[in-house]
Amino acid sequence: MKEKYDYIICGAGLSGLILASRIFDDRFFDDKNILLIDKNLKSSVNKTWCFWETGNSVWKDYIIKSWDTVIFKSKGFKKEKSLKNYSYKMIKSKFFLDSIINKIKQANNFDFFQDEIVDFFESENNVLVKTKSNQFLANNVFNSCVDVDEIKSKTSYPFLLQHFLGWTIETSESFFNEKKATIMDFSIDQKDETRFFYVLPLSDKKALIEFTVFSKDLLKKDEYELELKKYIKSLKIDKYKIVEDEFGVIPMTCYPFERKNTSKILNIGTAGGWTKPSSGYTFKFIEKNTIKLVAHIKKNTQFSNFKIKTRHWIYDLIFLDVLYKKNYLGSNLFTKMFSKNPMEKIFMFLDNETSIIDELKITASFPKRIFTNSLLNNIGKIIRGY
């Protein structure tokens, strides 16, 4: 271990390791020393990351399944679309992250340290990263450790949790159509919240079925299980084996995370506000933002100048505000969006990649009075935050 590093990456999860991988691949950083710190370098959790994209993936070696047909459902409505340009893809986190760690370990300018980070102290020339058992100096720090409760308690921005329990189940009979992914099925009792299921078939006898809620508070553990059992029964599956489960919580907020950045500490990943506030999708934003970040570091080390916010932040804020105040409207709003717009435009919109004309069309799908009121109520935040 060294006393001082050029960069310390705090948190070796998705954003920390994708950034480290890009630094590893770029000869500009060959003479820079980098330390990765995580409280758990060998995570036992095997998260499922899904995303849509066009063309071949740079992550093609890690994609365990992809679908070219996607389904959206709600009560009385179903849209099934065979995608022309996009596919919906799945990666499992353990293999992905372990592979990146193994790749980086080949380089002698990277060190790893396993411990809990407790604080940062920034001075004029460097940043001191304190862990429970040690401390390290760096010129610059990338931080992906996030304290969701702290942000929730401090923000005046609408804040919802996306919480979910997924079961990967196996059936003895052939049951699933493995070519079709159900990305949202709202046709369940909403219980005055925003609730839906994913059904992501891995084969005709195996699928990840995930119960997801966007709401202010978590449910009790047995409520997720009960909903899963009910849904699986409604699919007319009587006998199945649960081979894997996954519980997750993702913060949904337009909190201006970038204000926590300083000239030497940059928050990345969910901690940097890279999670799409209205959907929780983060994978593709990490992929795109780390490319921008590496280019930024090579030009200018003032982290406070690194900007990723687009006008889509305003749509997220308004949508989230409506969902926060009228949580029961979620199914209705998503149904309006999916019924009135082409699937591929919706993907582009959720990726922050649409034109203003597209955005006007998509936002026109939503109830005008409710969304105009929300826009007016948030005008101050929009002026300050954007």
Ligand SMILES: Cc1cc2nc3c(=O)[nH]c(=O)nc-3n(C[C@H](O)[C@H](O)[C@H](O)COP(=O)(O)OP(=O)(O)OC[C@H]3O[C@@H](n4cnc5c(N)ncnc54)[C@H](O)[C@@H]3O)c2cc1C
């Ligand atoms: C179960 C689950 C499924 C998800 N599925 C999808 C999906 O399908 N598609 C999508 O786009 N997004 C998904 N997300 C959202 C997002 O992509 C992931 O949360 C992603 O892991 C975020 O990357 P990150 O680097 O910000 O955080 P993480 O990957 O969580 O990395 C943070 C790292 O920091 C470490 N850490 C935290 N605090 C400390 C500390 N004090 N000291 C030391 N180390 C610390 C943690 O151990 C962790 O390794 C999912 C999230 C979850 C929880």
